[in-house]
Amino acid sequence: MSEAPIIAQKSPYPVEVEAGKSYYWCACGRSSNQPFCDG
Template sequence: MSESPVIAARAPIKVTVEAGKSYYWCACGKSGTQPFCDGSHKGGPFTPVHYKAEKDGDVWFCACKHSGHRPLCDGTHKTV
């Protein structure tokens, strides 16, 4: 049976991103630097998800870890 990620929060996290910059989203939910990876997944089934910003601006990263549009929020937090 597969392990489920920890729900870090039940609302997305707004981040101002920079065009061309890479970000590594926490997929396990255990990171202390949400929504980004801090290596807490080591030894488990999860790996961080790479996100490269196409333009400067605000994006909403998923914090419930169940989005179908990972790493960005798709509203799934309303049902988990």
């Protein structure tokens, strides 16, 4: 990826997660479903 990451938020995202379920965190900052990856 040639583009620099985007800072989506400068504070933590509080999220509730379920045991045994997989989650994909956004690392580039471009997801419209922060803090999760949408693609």
